[in-house]
Amino acid sequence: MDGRVSASEFTADRSADPSADLSAPARLAAPTEGISLEEVALAARNHGLPLEALRYDLTPPGLHYVLVHYDIPAADPRTWELTVRGRVRTPLTLDMAALRSFPAVTQRVTMECAGNGRARLAPRPVSQPWLVEAVGTAEWTGVPLRTLLDRAGVEPDAVEAVFTGADHGIERGVEQDYQRSLPLADATGTDPEVLVAYEMNGAPLPPQHGCPLRLVVPGWYGMAHVKWLRKITLVDSPFTGFQQEVAYRYRREAEEPGEPVTRIAPRALMIPPGFPDFMSRTRVVRPGSVRLEGRAWSGRAPLTKIEVSTDDGHSWHDAALAPPEGHDWAWRYWQAPWTATPGRHVLSVRATDASGHTQPVTQPWNRGGFGNNLVQRISVWCLQDGLRDDD
Amino acid sequence: MDGRVSASEFTADRSADPSADLSAPARLAAPTEGISLEEVALAARNHGLPLEALRYDLTPPGLHYVLVHYDIPAADPRTWELTVRGRVRTPLTLDMAALRSFPAVTQRVTMECAGNGRARLAPRPVSQPWLVEAVGTAEWTGVPLRTLLDRAGVEPDAVEAVFTGADHGIERGVEQDYQRSLPLADATGTDPEVLVAYEMNGAPLPPQHGCPLRLVVPGWYGMAHVKWLRKITLVDSPFTGFQQEVAYRYRREAEEPGEPVTRIAPRALMIPPGFPDFMSRTRVVRPGSVRLEGRAWSGRAPLTKIEVSTDDGHSWHDAALAPPEGHDWAWRYWQAPWTATPGRHVLSVRATDASGHTQPVTQPWNRGGFGNNLVQRISVWCLQDGLRDDD
The missing domain is CATH 3.90.420.10 (Oxidoreductase, molybdopterin-binding domain)
Known part of the structure; x- marks a missing residue:
């Protein structure tokens, strides 16, 4: 039957052996x-x-x-x-x-x-x-x-x-x-x-x-x-x-x-600023002052430093980290100012904890894909004008 | 930097043109x-x-x-x-x-x-x-x-x-x-x-x-x-x-x-019976009586028939469909008995509504991928004994 979804829809290599198939x-x-x-x-x-x-x-x-x-x-x-x-x-x-x-x-x-x-x-x-x-x-x-x-x-x-x-x-x-x-x-x-x-x-x-x-x-x-x-x-x-x-x-x-695998390695995440494209999730911001903000956490030791980069990891600047306010096992708010200039930018943030661990910029590879706290990268276009507005 | 995630991580073809990149x-x-x-x-x-x-x-x-x-x-x-x-x-x-x-x-x-x-x-x-x-x-x-x-x-x-x-x-x-x-x-x-x-x-x-x-x-x-x-x-x-x-x-x-794209085409879904494999989501059931059950709906016309197949769509049998009970725009419960026998089975269910539409077994293709109500296929192994139990 033309177009019929075959038995191989979900696995490439079906067989009569349940353990291999399953x-x-x-x-x-x-x-x-x-x-x-x-x-x-x-x-x-x-x-x-x-x-x-x-x-x-x-x-x-x-x-x-x-x-x-x-x-x-x-x-x-x-x-x-x-x-x-x-x-x-x-x-x-x-x-x-x-x-x-x-x-x-x-x-x-x-x-x-x-x-x-x-x-x-x-x-x-x-x-x-x-x-x-x-x-x-x-x-x-x-x-x-x-x-x-x-x-x-x-x-x-x-x-x-x-x-x-x-x-x-x-x-x-x-x-x-x-x-x-x-x-x-x-x-x-x-x-x-x-x-x-x-x-x-x-x-x-x-x-x-x-x-x-x-x-x-x-x-x-x-x-x-x-x-x-x-x-x-x-x-x-x-x-x-x-x-x-x-x-x-x-x-x-x-x-x-x-x-x-036990405790959580340090990580910071940024709220992607501006607004997104549906498919690429790439962001658009307008030129001028933009607050970069997000959360950071570590299950290993208290956080000691949050840094942001607005040039794809070439340089890093300290962000302001909110106190834990009695919640030692929860994420903490951080923020940093940024002045967006026209063009494409890659934003990142990284956390360091008191055990001395900092999020890596090269992948910490392992076979299970566990604890990969590689820094987040957010692709942003700063545009003076909007794209064509539909309305 | 070895292992560094490149600027092309999320799109294959970055460029200096915001509209193409974005x-x-x-x-x-x-x-x-x-x-x-x-x-x-x-x-x-x-x-x-x-x-x-x-x-x-x-x-x-x-x-x-x-x-x-x-x-x-x-x-x-x-x-x-x-x-x-x-x-x-x-x-x-x-x-x-x-x-x-x-x-x-x-x-x-x-x-x-x-x-x-x-x-x-x-x-x-x-x-x-x-x-x-x-x-x-x-x-x-x-x-x-x-x-x-x-x-x-x-x-x-x-x-x-x-x-x-x-x-x-x-x-x-x-x-x-x-x-x-x-x-x-x-x-x-x-x-x-x-x-x-x-x-x-x-x-x-x-x-x-x-x-x-x-x-x-x-x-x-x-x-x-x-x-x-x-x-x-x-x-x-x-x-x-x-x-x-x-x-x-x-x-x-x-x-x-x-x-x-306006109203919802008819569809029935089955609760996958038995228990799953983590990665393939293939199911395992034991031999004997198994209740097949799920929900069905149409936004176009009242449902008239629900049919199940336990042989990958070669034959179809009527399922029992619960009345709408005053909820004309909500899904309805259906069920059908099945006697599972050892081996591999593919289970499907399809709905028909009063407008005469039945879910297809060949894909209703369009460029946006809308309204694809192709019948669900659930791969099930009926096994007499369990696989090695870890406990």
Whole structure:
């Protein structure tokens, strides 16, 4: 049938072998290979923060980045139960009312996907194709994890807490519930304090953000903040599950064990100034004074410096950075003046934190495309007159 | 600098000419051309409905599809004003309190992007790369447009109402505020009844859905539902603005005038059964009874038939379609039983409406990639046993 979409619409190489057809190994795109429909299918489901939404201190839920590994579960808060099991003296089973009966804590936290920046890498790891926008900041309300662990009584031989979500799927040939662990010191720390959260910006969690219950691990990339949390298991040896030992490792070669992906590297983002072209997202500003502004964050150490460049990274100038105002794990506002002159400009911003890390201008490549905090580049035309106005 | 991302990161052909650099003409992708970073930048901002969210009668705002042409404006509801001008006896200026003082109407409406399905076309029009998911259903509350037009008193020579949003940008070389028109008969009709809406699912509009005010035109594709609505102008000759005469036309050749894109063609979507592979989104089900279910809609005429195929379109069987229950402009639930047997299957569903239109199995190609209601295809493996479970 002419024009009929073939069985190969979504994968180039179908076969009778379910494991090859279903769930191929991780791979890098060839140098000339454009982005595939599989990657676009992920990009159509998951989404980043439209960069103009950096204007909001707190990101509205539908603008906050979302990455869902499998499907959003059909969770019912009325029957939801969280269990705490394993190396504890008193196993717990807690429904939402029981969780809400503990004293609630609210924390403002910036969350970023570990894969943010992946699609800008060359060669490009084939996965969710983020550019720079996989971030958001919300106020999360819930029970401190350490309160629940205190109640359960952690045995002295426990070394990690394993968190199991209700989302179920296959990844690189491995069928699994989404699971991640934290070392006990991180799970029970007071700064950052890990939350078992049931509210986002004062409302029950939306489905895509883990309704009715999720983990919030301030300062860590998103993979640690297990959504649809249904089970916490204390274990006496390090967890070796897929998301811990296979995915979410910094590796240059496929076979090396790699280093675990943990805390968020420093990053600053600018609200693209002026107004955009629909397709290229290139910006237009008028000549004269333009305020450059945005947000910056690091999960590793307090920010110490924000710099902007208006000449594609040739020179850098300090921006003014707002104080953290008690929100140590949330982004901070920054601004810098700019006098725009006619012509094309490339704007960038970079963050430095107290650990001495500065965002790179050369890509920090790894096979998974994790932690790519390469500086943002915004292409701007400063034009004296408008283009033809339609009206 | 090795690895430095070059000035050509986002467009292949930079030049000193702002109009070429900023805003290139519309084009089709070459046969072997993958999806570009520009298209991915749009896909990272805009997003579709994760298909499992077809389970909700009303789509939560953060799961409802979003397409923003330019930037989400920084709108302040406290100072927002809507003006009604042009061929009216009494020009109006209405703040939000004034708009809320009119009797409110609530309507359940399914909205779909006119570009839904575009990325499945060959050749592919280069634009926002939707597959099948650019849809959502919400209850919109506001004032009927005809109430406002009655209040203003439309002059007898008015033929159309032009709607201007606050979003400003450039498209195909034309700087513009987003603007669309409706013929007066559509603007003042009672079924469908056009709304000037300020609430979505009982809450103020979220920023990305038009806060504080948008048009809702039941049965029409999304381009008609002007967001961040600030001006209604009654005109005595048909509006020829960019979004009316250049974009949103069904054309096979670039130079032909084409037909306007108006009402939503029939479509049914299935909730992908079982569970997915992360990267391919291919599904796994166990052998035995599986309920196939989803939603179907048409903006042209009532639905008359929903059919499913479990053999890649070779045979079709009727599904059970729920009644509209008073929501004539919203999707309807459908379901059909299936007995899954081991092996690979391709599931599809198609809708037929009372105008006699059935979703095609060959692509309805046009240069803009509009109204592509080609049937959905879901690749499913039915497996007796699981793949290796990590836990």
